[in-house]
Amino acid sequence: MQLSPDDITAIFLSLKLAGTVTFLLLLLCTPLAWWLAHSTSILKPIISAFVALPLVLPPTVLGFYFLIIAGPSGPLGSLTEALGLGLLPFTYWGLVVASLFYSLPFVVQPLQNAFEIQGRRPMEIAATLGARPIDGFFSVMLPLCRPAYITAATLGFAHTLGEFGLILMMGGNIPGETRVVSVQIYNHVEALEYGNAHSLAALMLGFSLLILLLLYSFQGRKLIGFKS
Amino acid sequence: MPFTYADTIHVAVASNFTAAFEQLKTQFESESEHKLITSYGSTGKLYAQIVHGAPFQIFLAADTQSIEKLIEQKRVRPANHFVYAEGQLALWGRLIPAGTEENNTNLIRPLLTGTSLKKLALANPKTAPYGFAAQSVLQHLELLPELNHKLVYGENITQTLQFVSTGNAQLGFVALSQLIAKPTEQSPYIAVPIEFYPPIRQAAALLDSAQDYAAAVSFWRFLQSDQAQQIILENGYTVATSS
Known part of the structure; x- marks a missing residue:
């Protein structure tokens, strides 16, 4: 294993980014997925389409528009500058905002499916037992949907960890700030440092495989549990 | 054949x-x-x-x-x-005052040390020759330590140009050839003196x-x-x- 201090910094940055994004996505996607699961609004197909966009768009498209929208002449850029936050591109929080959108469907969809499968019934029963909606959600719905939350968190985390094209477009390759593992691997390959690239790439492959293995073995057990 | x-x-x-x-x-x-x-x-x-x-x-x-x-x-x-x-290197971006001539090299240092400069774009010095040249300019001017935290790196010189043309970086070191080639980018620039970089x-x-x-x-x-x-x-x- 050849890991330079820069490589270690990139690994911690990637983990921090994926962790932050997953946490924020779970918070944001719970109400969004709930609304999508239960709404009959005419807005639902439009919102659903926007949520699914990152699944089909190449990251370069997202990165390109992010640079424009979050730049000084774009609406998001004007807003962040007016709020005294400066511009988002080339910053860690810029990566967080872009990744929230990029990984959104991976968190929304498992939650939405779970809410749809459970239906309104558990909440109604909780209500007849005197639980307020919020109370019912936390003490009945959330435990019922725990497998979906684990799936959503794992996929959101793993997908953000594997993000590359978008970060390359708007990150600016800054050590400790926006130079995540995937970008660092790319740098090594471009600089013909294949040994370093290998170490990091193998680490990434092993780690991602491990996460998915854990997820699927957990899901397998849970499914059997449901049937009995 | x-x-x-x-x-x-x-x-x-x-x-x-x-x-x-x-x-x-x-x-x-x-x-x-x-x-x-x-x-x-x-x-x-x-x-x-x-x-x-x-x-x-x-x-x-x-x-x-x-x-x-x-x-x-x-x-x-x-x-x-x-x-x-x-290749020749040029300093380009929205901070360069309108009407600046390309040989107005006295402006390079005040522009780079000004407080309006938040992000300075260059190509990755490790992989792109123009990036290496840009880093050499900063070393030549002894501004590298001071500007280090403002540097953002394009993966190649084309992406570096994009960082500047979208306004996300207020200045950037790009290839003179790119500015000559793109009439839409015809805002003022300064050609970096060739003594500043290999x-x-x-x-x-x-x-x-x-x-x-x-x-x-x-x-x-x-x-x-x-x-x-x-x-x-x-x-x-x-x-x-x-x-």
Whole structure:
């Protein structure tokens, strides 16, 4: 294993980014997925389409528009500058905002499916037992949907960890700030440092495989549990 | 194969040279039956592709090292390479006052040390020759430690230009050739004095696999013609001194 201090910094940055994004996505996607699961609004197909966009768009498209929208002449850029936050591109929080959108469907969809499968019934029963909606959600719905939350968190985390094209477009390759593992691997390959690239790439492959293995073995057990 | 047949020639071209190459291609194709198929990319990526068997016959790199490596690996004969252009660096961005002349080099230091500069874009010094040159300029001016936290790196010189043209970086070191090529980017810039950085020598090679291929050889000769050198000059490069 050849890991330079820069490589270690990139690994911690990637983990921090994926962790932050997953946490924020779970918070944001719970109400969004709930609304999508239960709404009959005419807005639902439009919102659903926007949520699914990152699944089909190449990251370069997202990165390109992010640079424009979050730049000084774009609406998001004007807003962040007016709020005294400066511009988002080339910053860690810029990566967080872009990744929230990029990984959104991976968190929304498992939650939405779970809410749809459970239906309104558990909440109604909780209500007849005197639980307020919020109370019912936390003490009945959330435990019922725990497998979906684990799936959503794992996929959101793993997908953000594997993000590359978008970060390359708007990150600016800054050590400790926006130079995540995937970008660092790319740098090594471009600089013909294949040994370093290998170490990091193998680490990434092993780690991602491990996460998915854990997820699927957990899901397998849970499914059997449901049937009995 | 007689040269009167229309053949295709695969050429790999460093991305900074895109605009100049398009003109060379138009000129060559108007005089020849042959067609050029061009792949643009960073020198490192194109080099890796050639080593792994990409079917390029001619390679126009942004540096001399990658061509030297190909010579070491016996993929190119020493006689089949030359420096086709020397790149020039320009400082460009919204902070440069309207009406600034390109030779107004006294402005470089005050612009770089001003407080309005939040992000300074350059290409990745480790992988892009123009990035290395830009870093050398900052070292020459002894501003590297001071500006380190403001630097953002494009993966190649084209992306660096994009960082500046979207306004996300207020200034950036780009290739002079890019500014000359794009009329839409005709806002003021300053040409960085060539004493500030080591020369950006760009070398081309005719790959061994193509040296008996008449179409590739005819383009190789065209590249070295006065006519081609004139086009290269007009695109913001100095024509090479020998390597």
